[in-house]
Amino acid sequence: MKNLFFILLLLCNTGFAQVNITKGLKAYYPFNGNANDASGNNNNPVFNNATLTSDRIGNPNSAYHFNGINTYIQIPNNPSLNFGNQVTLAVWVRPTGFYYDICHASSIILKGTADYYPGNYALRFDDALFTGSKGCSGDPLTDSVHLNFRGTGTSQIPYTPYIKKNQWYSLVYTNDGTTAKLYVDCELKYAINFKETFTNNDDLLFGKTNDPIFPFWLNADIDDVRIYDRALNTNEIFALCKEEKKKDTNKAPEPVKAPFIDTIKTSTTPKETPLEKRNNELVKQITVEHDSVSVTLYDNGEIDGDSVTLIYNNKIITTHQRLSDKPITFNLKVEPGNNRNELVMYAENLGSIPPNTALMVIYDGKKRYELNISSTKDSNGVVAFRLKE
Known part of the structure; x- marks a missing residue:
């Protein structure tokens, strides 16, 4: 049994060495002092009144807080944010409250409309799975202890543990063209048959929907939002949900004394080693x-x-x-x-x-x-x- 465990561990480690969490990355928001897109696709916000706050390991001004009343981030619609039949949404989120209004939902990420119309992609948390989708009865939210995260293409069965306030969660939602999957803290919570094309004419929103009747205001902190035009594999998903935010890779690096090579000043070539032609x-x-x-x-x-x-x-x-x-x-x-x-x-x-x-x-x-x-x-x-x- 010990030998089998060692082999499985070795295989897992080998898989992690081959992950590529930049392939297909169309938008990336590390929230290091601002809300700009760090993917190189220039999907930057045109509106942002959320508040900078500390991230999951305590770095100041490295995540955004949404107050559940009127704060959100809006990114204009762009061809790079519209996909075929595959998508991955990844985010770290810390709920700090719940939405108390008709339809008990809190919108984390949405491109589309409040209802799951064709072409939408979204992440939210609500009591729909626990109540059998009766959260839009018009009654105020009275049960705030049976909420689940879910994405476009969702299970109808609640899962545990339910969401706790003031706790950071890693969420990764994928759709490979056939199956929608949701991972919470590296654990697969559901996998259902859901075919969709993720293209629409709406802006990308963090913290609310674009429906004035059902705005689903978010009361939470969010960090490290990643959006892909493909479904990440299991090893890539685990690499994201196990990732700790590192100052070195998420902030502009300070010049170091060694090793440091400045080609502006270097006039001579280091001692050459014979290199093969490749x-x-x-x-x-x-x-x-x-x-x-x-x-x-x-x-x-x-x-x-x-x-x-x-x-x-x-x-x-x-x-x-x-x-x-x-x-x-x-x-x-x-x-x-x-x-x-x-x-x-x-x-x-x-x-x-x-x-x-x-x-x-x-x-x-x-x-x-x-x-x-x-x-x-x-x-x-x-x-x-x-x-x-």
């Missing part, structure tokens, strides 16, 4: 607004001994960099014109869990990009920068 595979090309960007690398997933050489514009800028949960931060000068400005990650080894993978966090001024980049013995991961004209 294919370069472009992960992403980013158009930046500043002529210098900050880049931070971490090991992506389990720390397994990955070591890399970094090459920028055909020059080796550093070698034998061991990837870990500690940041490796450096600045890169972005040349104007049609220059490609390519950053190449060359795998010196594949670690104990191939391939060699890294989480790359890029800051162009206050704009943040988060990428997963991998390299093998046959190919190098490449990120290209182009200076906006």
